[in-house]
Amino acid sequence: MREEELLHTQSRLSNQSLGNFCILFHLFKVHIFSMAKENRNGKGNILSNDFLISTIVGVMFGFILGITFPKFYKYQVDINPVVKNPRGAELLPSGIIQSESDFYLRRLWGDPDEDLAVKMKYLVAFTVGAKQKMNINAAVKKFSNNFTILLFHYDGRIDEWDEFEWSKQAIHISVVKQAKWWYAKRFLHPDIVDAYEYIFLWDEDFELENFDAEEYIKIMKKHGLEISQPGIESEKEILWNLTKRQENKEIHRYITEISGVCSINQNKPPCAKFVEIMAPVFTRKAWRCIWYMIHNDLGHGCWLDFVFRRCVESPNETIGIIDSQWMIIHQKIPILGEQGVATQGKEPWKSVGERCCKEAKIFQERLRLADPNDFKENKGGKENFLHSPPSTIKVGKSVSEKLLYIFSMAIENRNGKRNTLRNEFVINTIAGIMAGFILGITFTKFHTPEYRKHINNTDNHPHMITSEKSPKVGIPIVKNPRGAELLPLGIIQSESDFHLRRLWGDPNEDLTFKQKYLVAFTVGAKQKMNIDAAVKKFSNNFTILLFHYDGRIDEWDEFEWSKQVIHINVGKQAKWWYAKRFLHPDIVDTYEYIFIWDEDLGLENFDAEEYIKIVKKHGLEISQPGVKSEKEILWKLTKRQENKEIHRFVEIMAPVFTRKAWRCVWYMIQNDLGHGWELDYEFRRCVESPNETMGIVDSQWIIHQSLPTLGDQGVVTEGKKKWQSVHERCWKERNIFKERLHLADLKDFKEHR
Incomplete structure (x- = not known):
């Protein structure tokens, strides 16, 4: 599976590079044909000496730039071989590595192969306090045995949940006075929840009388949704109108308004491509991306919902509200707010609310610095050039994209009939520079001693992923981690910690x-x-x-x-x-x-x-x-x-x-x-x-x-004491591990010889 993903990445990157070149060529071709048309209309001679000279000079200048460019520019793509083993595990035989995990409960005794009668396919995580335990008990009953249940306890009161039988099979994580997205960053790493097709990450204050989780997932699959939430009904005012349930519909993806926010920005969050942070549901693929966008110091997750769209390729189609499973009624009970502190005469929940606003501003600023073009576009600025999504073309992300932008702007000026003669010379020269640059950088890449050595030594890298239908050339190594390719590099946080944060105050002052x-x-x-x-x-x-x-x-x-x-x-x-x-x-x-x-x-x-x-x-x-x-x-x-x-x-x-x-x-x-x-x-x-x-x-x-305290957790089997059944399991595991390691070493030896 990992090899297929890497090969897909290789193909995607190659196609993207080829696509950039084709777009440049297409624009150049459009320019030439438009000039030829003008020539037929008597507006000039396309084969004039001025045209040829400006083009040739441009090509020469671009070629010189291309061959010298690698000395002064750090590539975002590396041609070094990519090894199968993940970072940090290079010394291990690949066959013994387990890169992903799950929350499936195992026995302390018996045969490991017989532990799991069923493997849960989905995960639901609630952030809870004991005051809402009856509500959560009712909610859990809406989720079938196909779900792993995980509770994040912000109040430290766990034993009170023992009255519910399902609680004994749930995962309980207790860290006091933390917010939902703090827990999600620490305990829902994409590698750990990779076994689950869908991840529900929900608040505690919902009524789910009209909700069925299995039916909900069927609808998600039917409509190809990667990020969704149920529609909301509430006696109180709903914050975002898009999330409100629309009657007689199965799903909706956007709203239109005669007046208000969504009368102006109908194709932008929170009017489209949007679900709220209180009850999102993600596919495993979307969650892998979202996780990297959660910041360690911003536990409330404010403003994250505005950028969920960054983690799917077609947000207009793959993000939506499910109306036919509207069963959620947001009670708006500020239970978590009670975990705050009274500051400057303000009630605890107000200090928590102020923290949320601060986190939103901080995240917006980080996003602006990471991707200025996208931030501008979503604050009412100009749309990205060529109407491309932010994840496809970003000004400042690569040289070819900058050149493409300049050239397209020049074409627009030319089509606007402004300073036509001067623009023709400019366009000719720029086109020549771009063509020469591409030739120069291509020449440099494929005619350096390092590259020839890389090609000749391909067989010395047994972990290199290659396609049987293509030459053995290593896959380009992309800086963004797997799953976060759609995100700007500056917004990604790949590591975390267990440092406790406050629910209130300035995030920069949390940690003494x-x-x-x-x-x-x-x-x-x-x-x-x-x-x-x-x-x-x-x-x-x-x-x-x-x-x-x-x-x-x-x-x-x-x-x-x-x-x-x-x-x-x-x-x-x-x-x-x-x-x-x-x-x-x-x-x-x-x-x-x-x-x-x-x-x-x-x-x-x-x-x-x-x-x-x-x-x-x-x-x-x-x-x-x-x-x-x-x-x-x-x-x-x-x-x-x-x-x-x-x-x-x-x-x-x-x-x-x-x-x-x-x-x-x-x-x-x-x-x-x-x-x-x-x-x-x-x-x-x-x-x-x-x-x-x-x-x-x-x-x-x-x-x-x-x-033998852990041994006391075993069971009496075949007349043996509890600790004896646990001890027998230990020996079985030892033998299984030895056999797996032997096979991994054997496979590794065959690949290396």
Whole structure:
């Protein structure tokens, strides 16, 4: 699938380059024929010496520009070979890499192949507070078993949802006082939700009495909609008239008004090509693009809905409001607003509203800087030249487009009969310069030693994607990430973080400092006192993240630090299952070191800041503290060696990774193998010099208590105890992973020989 997408990209880029040349040639041809027509009408001689001289001089000048241009201009397209492996996973055999994931729940026991009776095809995520739990309970019943349910809790009250049976199978993420688009950026990375055909990203204050999610999706598919929302009915005033339900219609894509905003801008948001941020539904393809446009510091997402259109190729056709599933009634309850603070005598919800307005202005300014032409067009300025969509032709994006723009403007002047004689010489010269420039830059590209060497060495790059019907030439590498090709580069944010933001105030003042490191514990409430002691060994430089496998989160409220950490509650899952879903490399890229630890560790002799100093001192990319235990230690190599600072090897119990090493290890984690057995044997593949860059830090050591708390989450099978069924699953996963790795290495060997 990835190879087909890359080949499609290659074809699209080649066609786009050819298209630019054809347009230039077409305009030149139109100009010549128009002059020939004038010649027949007695207006001049097209073959005059002046015409020939101006054209020849232009071609020569353009050719000189073309052959010297690469020395002074940085290409936006690279001719280097594209490897199959994603960034950071270059050291791995391609067959072991899993680039996408899902939220499918796995068992801690049994055969991995038998975990899933059904795979959910769609995802719905609600941003919720406990005050709206009855409303959400009614809403969830409108979504079939084909949906994964995910709840973002902004009030920290999760245990109250246990009264609903469906809640035990849902994904609960608790981070207090954050907004919907903050959660979406951190926890709905396109690689994680790629398994889902449609993603619903909804507020909490809707009534869905007349809504059926399956029918809704049928209508989306029928009309080819990539971004949509249900029509709205409300007793209160509706903010955008386009979103209002139109009776006796199945869908609508635009509105017309006699007066008002949509009497002037009928083909622009919010009158067309628009859905609101409160209840959007995206295809996976559209969401991949939208995600890159969400900014880390702008959690309310204000103004995003005005630029959703940037993520589809034909927004007039692929964005719409579904009227026949109008079942949504927007209650406009400011529950999230209550999470704000009273500032300058204003009520909390007003401070949240002011923040939204500030975020909208900030995003608009960033968009203006990223794509001035598109911003101008959508603020009432001139339409893009040649009536092309903003994603196709943008002034300032490439040299050929600039030349095309200049030439088209010159043609318009000529057709306007202004300064005709002077314009003819100008057009002749510009046409010659463009033709010469194209010849020069083409000559340079295909006659440089680097290019000839690239062609000759194609067979030395086994991961290069090529077409069987075309020469083996590497695909151009585009700067925009996959899925965000339609966006201006300056508006894309490819990485995120877990830094908490405020719902109010100025976004630039949210963070007094940024944590540099991340520690994630997989925990049950039985070990909360031990984790409380452990957390105190980590300074304020650490973001704390807890994966809860037992569903008991509210019990942690007795600790003050718990109110500032990230809680993820998914029942009966293992550590590496969580790590695959919630520690995507793009999300934790801001952190220098990532600690992924078990819960049964004593840290009396450990200091995290000192540990990192030692790791940096010795250049360790993958490490762990030395281990002491009253029981037998599984791997003797991990045992602390006295009077030493470090020695070599790392176990899956308490590893520490640099961000670079983690990016590689993440790709090696298998979606269905949550226990991670055998991973530690292969950590070495993710560093270039494992003998030097992996090790045990002896001077900072921990005590392994060996408590089978996760084992208690298993089931009794065939007369075996719970922990025994979990242990058997671990061994099965180990053997499966070894076999997959063997096959991947074998395939890689055959491709390289």
